[in-house]
């Protein structure tokens with residue numbers, strides 16, 4: 001068990017190291033990095049300003065609460081861009097036969113797929129998230145106690161896993177349909193919309209769907225209601241924030257299962 | 272060792288229709304067709320063999336190799352390597368396999384060759400000593416020590432192929448699958464790769480299964496051939512035996528000093544197939560008459576200045592095999 005963990009960690013670490021190294025080698029990388037940082041910063045501030053001007057209270061949520069909710073969603077979005085961006089391309093990888101190489105290696109394919117790449121550049125995607133979230137925190141008077149910080153970390157990481165799992169499940173459809181399509185972009189767009197506003201603005205059916213079918217509600221809405229004491233529309237057991245990492249683990253396990261079943265139908269590519 | 276029995280692989284192909292209405296239609300009601308890539312193949316390969324797996328384009332060679340290496344699941348039939356199914360027990364089977372697809376690299380495009388090797392060292396859990404000695408051997412046989420710090424995308428096709436071969440051997444596999452390892456390479460590089468393959472087979476006893484369209488590869492490397500067409504095995508046997516059976520003729524070419532009398536041209540053991548001025552070509556069966564018998568018989572009647580015996584070649588044999596199996 002210990003050796004198995006050490007083995008997987010050492011491979012993951014080496015992949016990550018190579019990925020970061022590779023990205024740092026591009027001469028344009030640092031330039032674009034330095035250009036992107038202020039751009040991301042400005043876009044974050046600009047979105048905030050827009051929100052202040054246009055978003056007034058919504059479904060009983062005050063503006064600072066909305067900023068908190070939106071910022072929280074952006075944080076897990078940023079993390080998933082760094083660690084799981086490859087899940088956005090599963091469909092293409094299936095069609096192009098890119099899993100051949102991983103199947104030839106004596107290691108779990110899903111694991112190789114997940115650790116295969118770290119999108120180091122994606123770190124800058126976190127900037128607007130941090131800006132909006134910290135603004136929201138300050139405005140709603142978020143208490144930075146140890147418990148809250150731990151809960152927050154669990155929620156953001158859980159949210160990242162939920163996002164990655166949903167993309168993995170949608171992308172794995174290509175194992176059956178044999179085509180890459182707009183399914184993932186549709187999913188990404190849906191996730192963006194539905195983590196931005198309180199779930200309670202949507203009709204009950206959609207709320208239910210986004211809780212039990214595609215558990216997007218757990219990415220930001222339910223934990224935010226818990227952190228800031230808002231109404232959630234449902235009466236789920238207390239400690240809603242705790243549900244996010246649990247749902248994250250469960251959906252990740254489900255996505256792994258679906259991916260593995262798909263892999264049995266994998267047909268590689270003609271040449 | 273390697274065993275396939277009645278293996279069938281069907282691919283599902285979705286027909287793309289043209290136009291907007293076509294693509295909308297196929298979105299909701301996709302038209303699926305089934306393509307049989309492999310249609311009931313059985314064979315057995317023992318440890319240490321060096322087998323050429325041949326067949327025309329689209330015959331099902333790559334499909335077979337993908338099933339043997341656990342990439343694809345057969346539609347029906349069983350695949351066993353050392354008694355284990357590469358589909359059910361992928362990890363333990365692929366540990367002992369080295370695989371090179373000449374058409375697609377298994378290396379990481381944007382890593383240096385050496386980094387790809389380091390990565391494999393970790394994935395296969397190769398201990399330092401074995402890793403170094405294998406690397407040493409690859410440097411020696413393939414001469415890739417200069418390339419180790421070059422990103423894979425900057426390698427030429429021949430260099431990349433050598434890199435792929437080295438990568439496939441780092442974990443000392445007992446079986447090596449090579450799907451067109453000499454495709455697109457120059458004469459020199461082909462020779463390098465052939466001697467590498469021979470060396471691995473001779474020194475390490477690595478079992479080698481090789482697909483190729485290069486007849487020199489076949490002649491120089493394969494003791495046994497398995498030939499497939501339309502997803503079925505059409506021939507399986509030792510190279511020399513197949514040549515004898517499929518292309519049993521030898522040719523005798525004679526240069527004469529003067530125009531012969533047409534009466535004297537006949538010989539009971541051979542057939543005159545061509546006469547161009549003073550050059551005569553006879554075709555004869557290896558088993559009917561020996562070359563020396565024929566030569567002495569003919570030179571008694573004709574004024575021979577020069578002669579040559581042409582052995583049946585692999586090209587004739589392969590052409591014959593593909594042709595007869597296509598019409599069957």
Ligand SMILES: Nc1ncnc2c1ncn2[C@@H]1O[C@H](COP(=O)(O)OP(=O)(O)OP(=O)(O)O)[C@@H](O)[C@H]1O
Nearest residue numbers: 267268269270282308327328329330331332333334
């Ligand atoms: N991924 C795939 N999806 C659909 N059909 C495929 C796929 N791979 C191969 N085929 C089909 O299966 C058949 C056998 O293909 P395969 O690649 O095994 O041939 P091959 O013997 O390797 O040919 P070549 O010498 O051209 O490499 C072909 O008709 C091919 O079109």
Ligand SMILES: [Mg+2]
Nearest residue numbers: 332333334450
């Ligand atoms: Mg092929």
